[in-house]
């Protein structure tokens with residue numbers, strides 16, 4: 001066996017179909033690109049059409065198979081409708097990545113019901129609704145991979161974590177519950193835990209050079225995260241190689257959480 005056949009047996013996603021929410025920006029976009037690069041057909045789901053089109057153009061221009069669905073995951077009905085449209089593109093998914101997220105963080109004493117509800121709807125309820133829709137089918141077919149993107153704020157308070165940290169803590173609990181439900185039938189469910197990653201999500205912080213440098217100094221690697229840092233971990237968790245890894249939270253944070 002050649003080394004490339006060996007690596008393909010572990011990591012190739014040829015023949016797999018993936019749905020990546022938030023796949024038009026930041027971490028989700030890098031993961032969509034990684035999964036497509038490893039051979040998966042990828043459907044990216046988000047609201048803004050221009051970013052979706054740009055993402056899919058880039059992927060198809062590189063010879064990958066990709067499509068987009070414009071949808072708002074900010075309500076259960078929206079998430080359910082998005083799931084049906086996304087599954088209609090290349091068929092039922094083998095891989096679901098929940099990267100769509102919002103970071104609305106007024107101080108907790110000023111946090112309104114609307115902020116709380118919007119945060120929970122996108123960061124927590126959409127991953128549940130999509131998992132509920134796709135998990136049982138994955139289990140019936142005997143293979144599935146669900147990957148959530150949580151945050152170091154699931155584990156510690158950080159710059160007014162407010163509802164955001166709560167939603168991410170619950171998301172990691174959701175991953176464990178989903179793992180318990182479907183892992184006996186070949187579906188693994190895991191969470192990638194970013195530290196501080198330079199994406200549009202945290203434009204406010206990342207446009208302040210002093211704070212960016214201070215955060216980089218809190219890592220062990222000596223720099224802040226980049227979206228592409230998630231490519232390898234995502235392919236691993238989406239592939240055959242991770243069949244015995246489930247219910248876990250994998251920190252991709254340059255050592256931020258252990259420094």
Ligand SMILES: NC(=O)c1ccc[n+]([C@@H]2O[C@H](COP(=O)([O-])OP(=O)(O)OC[C@H]3O[C@@H](n4cnc5c(N)ncnc54)[C@H](OP(=O)(O)O)[C@@H]3O)[C@@H](O)[C@H]2O)c1
Pocket residue numbers: 021022023024025026027028045046047048049051071072073074098099100101102103122149150151152193194195196197198199200201202
């Ligand atoms: N960047 C960091 O430092 C960091 C740290 C910890 C955790 N995370 C987590 O990592 C994930 C990705 O974040 P990112 O930094 O890559 O952010 P990003 O660049 O802002 O991307 C967020 C994505 O979610 C989509 N989205 C937001 N609201 C949506 C909605 N209602 N319906 C459908 N799609 C929606 C956005 O597209 P549209 O706006 O077009 O809908 C976009 O594609 C998030 O879950 C975030 O909480 C990020």
